[in-house]
Amino acid sequence: MANHRLITLGWIFTEKFGLIFLSMITFVVYARLLSPAELGVGTVIIAIVELIGLVYSSVLEDPLVRLERLEDKHITTAFWAAVLVSLVSIVVISGAVMLYTPDPVLQWMTAVASVKILFTMMARVYVAQMRRNGNFKMLASRTLLGKVFGGVAGIAVALWGLGAWAVIAQAVIMELVSIIVLMLGDRRRIAFHIDGPVLRELLKSGAPVAINALSSQTLQRGVNVVLGMTAGVNAVGMFNMAMRIIELPRTAIYNGLLSYALPAFARRSAEPSRLLGIIGDSTAVSGFLLTPLFIGIALTANDLIPLIFGAKWTDAIPLLQVLACTAAIGNTAMYATTALVAVNRSHLTIKAEVATTVLALALVYTLGNLYGGMAAALALLARMLIITPLQIRGLIAAIGYGWQRFFDSNYRSVIASVVMAATVLSVSPQLGLHGYLHLFCNIVVGALSYAVAYSVMHPRWPQEFKSVFTAR
Incomplete structure (x- = not known):
């Protein structure tokens, strides 16, 4: 097995x-x-x-x-x-x-x-x-x-x-x-x-899922559309450059994990203790990998964009940094929507999803003409800060996923990422390097400092993470 x-x-x-x-x-x-x-x-x-x-x-x-x-x-x-x-x-x-x-x-x-x-x-x-x-x-x-x-x-x-x-x-x-x-x-x-009854059954079951997906993806796709209306296609291009750098790893990894998670969660939906356990363990493993990844992207953005994509995209650097921090925050509750679908309680967060999406698009529409792509980046950050605790509240109502479990699953990766950021920001100016060598050294310093900080807090993490895929 x-x-x-x-x-x-x-x-x-x-x-x-x-x-x-x-x-x-x-x-x-x-x-x-x-x-x-x-x-x-x-x-x-x-x-x-x-x-x-x-x-x-x-x-x-x-x-x-x-x-x-x-x-x-x-x-x-x-x-x-x-x-x-x-x-x-x-x-x-x-x-x-x-x-x-x-x-x-x-x-x-x-x-x-x-x-x-x-x-x-x-x-x-x-x-x-x-x-x-x-x-x-x-x-x-x-x-x-x-x-x-x-x-x-x-x-x-x-x-x-x-x-x-x-x-x-x-x-x-x-x-x-x-x-x-x-x-x-x-x-x-x-x-x-x-078959009419079957179609109605699928639509009834899928409507809450579709509304949540519409809310989330209206945000991702709709931001580009609204930004184009207010700030022009050049701003859309800059924002999309930064967003693609985040979305390539984020979408690939999230989709992979969530494709596996939905049937795995659904099989345990009748056993609340096992379901809570696998959600907590999956969040811890995912945060261990993804939180430092996105914080690392923010830390290396000044080198990453000019070296790989060219100087014409330098305006995308601050957008990338804001979006990377947004993605790191999203890691803390990445399985919330999937868990609610698995127990057929996705309706619990519909209002929050829709309201925060409307708020974010309104911010882009209001501020896009003044701040260009940064308006979209900040709108996504504001939305993430609001929706994450609301998603956890939905999990608490649906399956009893408490705040203590949320904290236990995330605090190590968050603290280790903060240590990593502080280390890179203090060491990087002292390196006296430029170009790809500077980028490479920042990555090495960040990876080592993160690994040390995480291991100090959780020395047995390799054995525990392995058990997520073998014991449950």
Whole structure:
């Protein structure tokens, strides 16, 4: 059992870290070949399309994963409902953009990008079943292949000088290849049938999940859209540069952990003590890895951006530092939403999610014209500071996850990260180095100081963390 768990996690992280590597390659190329404005245009279009697709996906995928028995009627209903709503969305989006702008290039970009919704939605039933069965090898293969083909296409388009089309091409081709791989791996014939009661059951179960996802992703994607309206596409480009540096590791690692966590939490939903234990242990392990990672990004931002992406992106440095600190705070409650889905109590945080998202977007709209991308970064930080304690309150109400357990799971990684930051800030000016050597030395100093500080507080952490994947 333990070996199977480790193999499953191995495939999850093969996929996610492979995505980081491939995404970094394409991102560096885009940073070199595209202007901030071109990157901003592509980002806004894809943000709109992905937001719509993500809402639909949340309604269907997580409820399918949670079902005690996944039958053919669930699969056929979810698949064909997804296809039909995707086709309608493509038509609506294409028509809306024709009314919004007379620019034929923007019209074509948006219409082509909207096809991504169809491919994303077709994949939901395959992904849900593979998550249930633990077939993360196939999930990893389809994502990595999609990323390779999409990345190659995007880089080729960028080299041809087509600007924002590179971002569109990468996103659409990645999803197309992904669904082709899934269909080749599972050659079932999905009969055309939509069962009304089953669809209503899925919608009822998935609506709270979708609202939470809409809130979260409206924040991530909607910030780009609102920022573009108030500060222009150049500000969107700068903000997206900083955000992508955070989101590449964050999304890859979070998605990997949460893909595994939902079925694991759901299996323990009837045993509160075991569920509380695995949430606390998972938070401790994740915080041990992720909190210093994001604090480290903030500490090295002054070297990281000019060296890797070029001097034209230096305005993104303070944005990156704020966003990195925001991500570090988010680590402390990263499993809250997933745990609530697992026990079917996600409605407990809906109001908080929606209210804080509206507040953040209002801040961007109000301050974007004055502060540009920094308005968006500070809005996300303010939202994280408000939503994190509210998520913990939801866990307390749902399963009795107390503040003491929250503190016990997080205090070591937070204190060790503070020690790391203080050490790097004091040692770095004394190094007398520049360029990549300065960056490398800062990373080494930070890693060593963090490891020492954490080990002093918790000498047996290797054995305890190993037990998370073998004993429970």
